[in-house]
Amino acid sequence: MTGADAPTWLAEGCPAWCAREHLEDDHPEDRYHHSEPSLVPAVAATADTVPVTASLESMTLVVWLGRHVGTPLVWVAIEPAERREPRLVLTEESARALHEHLGHQLALTEP
Numbered sequence: 666m667t668g669a670d671a672p673t674w675l676a677e678g679c680p681a682w683c684a685r686e687h688l689e690d691d692h693p694e695d696r697y698h699h700s701e702p703s704l705v706p707a708v709a710a711t712a713d714t715v716p717v718t719a720s721l722e723s724m725t726l727v728v729w730l731g732r733h734v735g736t737p738l739v740w741v742a743i744e745p746a747e748r749r750e751p752r753l754v755l756t757e758e759s760a761r762a763l764h765e766h767l768g769h770q771l772a773l774t775e776p
């Protein structure tokens with residue numbers, strides 16, 4: 666979040682959704698805005714198994730928004746809380762399309 670003692674490299678305001686504390690000594694690759702993550706309890710398969718459901722396990726999925734400082738591209742990341750992979754990073758537009766298509770697919774299961 667942008668504050669009175671914002672780092673010198675942060676020449677822009679944070680987007681309204683940014684919950685990250687930006688520090689003067691943040692590594693250049695870590696200079697991005699980050700939303701408060703949503704935690705999603707899930708049962709998911711993360712390995713390439715046969716059948717595909719063989720690797721189902723309980724986990725917490727973390728969903729968050731990011732945007733590099735100085736660029737307009739907003740991304741949505743989905744990753745297990747316990748590890749970094751598999752990580753799915755989508756542009757905002759792609760995430761909205763995924764959201765729509767998840768709705769369509771799940772509607773097929775409704776009686």
Ligand SMILES: [Zn+2]
Pocket residue numbers: 666667678679680683684685687697698699
């Ligand atoms: Zn920020």
